[in-house]
Amino acid sequence: MRQLVFEETGRYGWHEAPDPAITTADQALVRPLAVACCDLDVAVVDGRVPLTPGYAVGHEGVAEVVAVGDGVSTVGVGDRVVVPFQINCGKCHACRRGRTGSCTSVPLMAMYGMRPLAGLDGGGFMADLVSVPYADAMLVALPANLDPADLIAVASLSDNIPDAWRTVGPFKDDLFGLEPADRRVLVVGRSSIGLYAAAFAAALGAHVDYVDIDVQRLAVAEKFGASAHDRPKPAKEWDPYPVTVHTSADPSVLAAALRATWPDGVCTDTGIYYQPTVEMPLLSMYTRGVRFVTGRVNARAVIPEILGVLAAGCDLSPAVDRVVAWDDAASAWPAMTGKTVFART
Ligand SMILES: [Zn+2]
Numbered sequence: 001m002r003q004l005v006f007e008e009t010g011r012y013g014w015h016e017a018p019d020p021a022i023t024t025a026d027q028a029l030v031r032p033l034a035v036a037c038c039d040l041d042v043a044v045v046d047g048r049v050p051l052t053p054g055y056a057v058g059h060e061g062v063a064e065v066v067a068v069g070d071g072v073s074t075v076g077v078g079d080r081v082v083v084p085f086q087i088n089c090g091k092c093h094a095c096r097r098g099r100t101g102s103c104t105s106v107p108l109m110a111m112y113g114m115r116p117l118a119g120l121d122g123g124g125f126m127a128d129l130v131s132v133p134y135a136d137a138m139l140v141a142l143p144a145n146l147d148p149a150d151l152i153a154v155a156s157l158s159d160n161i162p163d164a165w166r167t168v169g170p171f172k173d174d175l176f177g178l179e180p181a182d183r184r185v186l187v188v189g190r191s192s193i194g195l196y197a198a199a200f201a202a203a204l205g206a207h208v209d210y211v212d213i214d215v216q217r218l219a220v221a222e223k224f225g226a227s228a229h230d231r232p233k234p235a236k237e238w239d240p241y242p243v244t245v246h247t248s249a250d251p252s253v254l255a256a257a258l259r260a261t262w263p264d265g266v267c268t269d270t271g272i273y274y275q276p277t278v279e280m281p282l283l284s285m286y287t288r289g290v291r292f293v294t295g296r297v298n299a300r301a302v303i304p305e306i307l308g309v310l311a312a313g314c315d316l317s318p319a320v321d322r323v324v325a326w327d328d329a330a331s332a333w334p335a336m337t338g339k340t341v342f343a344r345t
């Protein structure tokens, strides 16, 4: 089979690799149909995250099941499925608790398409075939009536869309227990996750203030129903929010988002900080009882709930910056600047 490999800075190429085969009863083989770049893939392309080249890329995508082991019962050949980027067994204590990103049957950070960071590399989704070791636990079937445009809009359901959902979804009951005028969410965006967070918060009926430095993303946030702001106000001018979302991985912006979180409010940070320490305004947070959430998403656990939100009419397609033909991926991948989806025709 063919797979797209990160060869060296600025260069990606198609390489031949052996076809995976069914070797266990729990396994499935899937053929990716639409693969999205993760925000992290864009950061690797533009040099913000210097990963060592030499690995097969792609870890967000929807696929068609082409073969299943004897023990697989929840999906069958021909089904279209979301493939979570994290590999999880569905049976261990962590999986049973919904902590599917920390499955103890596989090494920590077992995932697809990011070998330098992975405890176990499942290979890249930019490939003709992908092996899914725990098909019943991992794969989530998509509605049969989705057309190709729908598949493109949800290709990020493996990772970035769940990462955005967990910044808002778990707090929706808190938010809607408030007086209507207080149902406000602040999203500090810098990538697709912030856009998806704005979309979910608006779809849930909150007023959303979206802050970013990128004109194009600001326009997308407005399409999602958010009020767009091209710079944060000075901290004392924000009317504080019960729910804040920070995605820029900039410590000074994080501090501003924390100060904009109201007493007993919650701030979720999806950023990855590679520096050993990050300053936080802990006295101000203590005084106001601000809850701070960091960490990796448990993608598989939240995908079914998100599919329900999408079925109720939340349209995430404006977040897709560019759709590229599958065969053009080698030249398009190193030129990505936003959410790019590679689609088989
Ligand atoms: Zn990712």
Ligand SMILES: [Zn+2]
Binding pocket: 088, 089, 090, 091, 092, 093, 094, 095, 096, 102, 103, 104, 105
């Ligand atoms: Zn597990």
